[in-house]
Amino acid sequence: MTINTDINILGGLPDWKLIYVFLNEDLKTILSAGGSRSVTTIKTDKSVMRFEHAITNTLLTFKTEDIESLFRSIIKAEEISADSLLFMFWNASLNNDLLHYINDKLFFPALYSGRVSIKVDEASACINELKQTQSDLKKWSDVTVNTTASKYLTLLKKFGLLDGSVHKTINHLNINDKMFVVFIYWLISASEGSNLLNSPWINYGFTEIQIFIQRIMQKKFNKYFNIMYTGDKLTVEPLISYNEIYNHAY
Numbered sequence: 001m002t003i004n005t006d007i008n009i010l011g012g013l014p015d016w017k018l019i020y021v022f023l024n025e026d027l028k029t030i031l032s033a034g035g036s037r038s039v040t041t042i043k044t045d046k047s048v049m050r051f052e053h054a055i056t057n058t059l060l061t062f063k064t065e066d067i068e069s070l071f072r073s074i075i076k077a078e079e080i081s082a083d084s085l086l087f088m089f090w091n092a093s094l095n096n097d098l099l100h101y102i103n104d105k106l107f108f109p110a111l112y113s114g115r116v117s118i119k120v121d122e123a124s125a126c127i128n129e130l131k132q133t134q135s136d137l138k139k140w141s142d143v144t145v146n147t148t149a150s151k152y153l154t155l156l157k158k159f160g161l162l163d164g165s166v167h168k169t170i171n172h173l174n175i176n177d178k179m180f181v182v183f184i185y186w187l188i189s190a191s192e193g194s195n196l197l198n199s200p201w202i203n204y205g206f207t208e209i210q211i212f213i214q215r216i217m218q219k220k221f222n223k224y225f226n227i228m229y230t231g232d233k234l235t236v237e238p239l240i241s242y243n244e245i246y247n248h249a250y
Contacts, residue, residue, distance in 0.1 A: 001097040003136035005144075009054035010092075011151025015040045016080050016158070018048070019088070022055050023075060058096045059088050066189045067091065069243035070182065077246060082160055083179055087186070089159040090204055094190055102126050102152055107161070108203045110170060117169045118162070123149035173206045180205070181224050181249040184216065185238055196234045224249065 018040055042048050062068035071087055078084045093100045106126045110118050127145050131137040140148075153168045162168040175183065183205050191199035197209070205212055213234065216227060224245070226237040240248050 001101070001134055003098055003134060004057070004096070005148070006054040006058040006096055007099055007155055008148055008151045009050060010058060011154040011158070013051055013055075013158070015042055018042075018051060019055055019059055020075060020079050022052055023060055023072070058092045058099070061095045062091070063094055064189045066242040067094075067186060069241075070185060070189075070246065073243050073246045074182070083182075085159050086173075086175075086179060087182065089156075089161065090183070090186055090190075090201075092159075093204065094201070098127075098130075098148075099152070099155075101130055104200070104203070105129075107156065107170075111172065111206070112203070112208065115170060117164075117167055118153060119168075120146070120149050120153060123152050175206055176250075177220070178246075178250040180215065181221065182246055184221075184225060184236060185242060185245050188236055188238060189242070194235045196236060197232065 021040070040048060042051070062071065071084075071091060074084050074087055093103055102123060106118065106122055124146050127137070127140075127149055131140065131145070153162060156162045157164075157168065161171055161173070163171055187196055187199060187201055187205070190201050193199070196202060202209070202212065207215065213229065215221075216234075216236070217229065221227075223239065225239055228235045238245070
């Protein structure tokens with residue numbers, strides 16, 4: 001597991017339009033063309049550089065070319081929107097081991113059990129539990145752990161998954177058909193094996209497994225993928241290219 005402080009940095013990111021900027025050009029090019037103030041209101045180049053590293057490392061790194069093509073098509077059509085933020089949550093979790101760990105141990109169990117809120121001290125406890133086995137985390141002070149826990153909740157709020165200021169409540173998302181199709185394409189490319197039911201990423205669809213299966217089997221989705229389901233195995237073959245599916249889906 002690779003541990004970094006990107007959650008802290010992204011949780012404090014004041015200008016999410018920088019994601020769109022850094023998808024198309026790096027900071028060195030921006031500085032040579034007139035400085036960072038030409039693309040953001042963040043005051044210092046040093047701060048922008050810090051944000052650039054976290055954005056590039058966690059949000060704009062892509063496990064496969066298909067995932068990158070899919071993301072670029074969404075961000076081109078939407079820039080920063082509910083759809084692109086949801087996709088960024090998926091991709092960030094794929095890239096950031098600590099983010100995925102807290103999601104897996106805290107956020108999704110809370111979501112699927114029907115809870116209405118998550119507390120900062122729960123996120124701190126989750127990180128401290130991981131700290132017992134991860135050497136990189138053992139270097140973290142209590143202040144760093146608690147700050148990361150707080151920024152984790154703030155980051156989920158920025159992704160549209162939580163609401164509230166002091167007390168964070170869970171948004172129980174109902175993903176529309178368009179983003180459901182996008183999720184399936186992302187899930188196929190993100191997963192190591194062909195059986196999607198065994199994928200550690202299937203929870204990211206915000207749907208219980210049986211409901212997920214019922215939904216994906218609906219005839220209206222047949223134009224987007226071929227499905228083979230045998231009860232304990234689900235394989236899906238995409239029928240449209242990754243750079244076209246977002247604009248084709250509904």
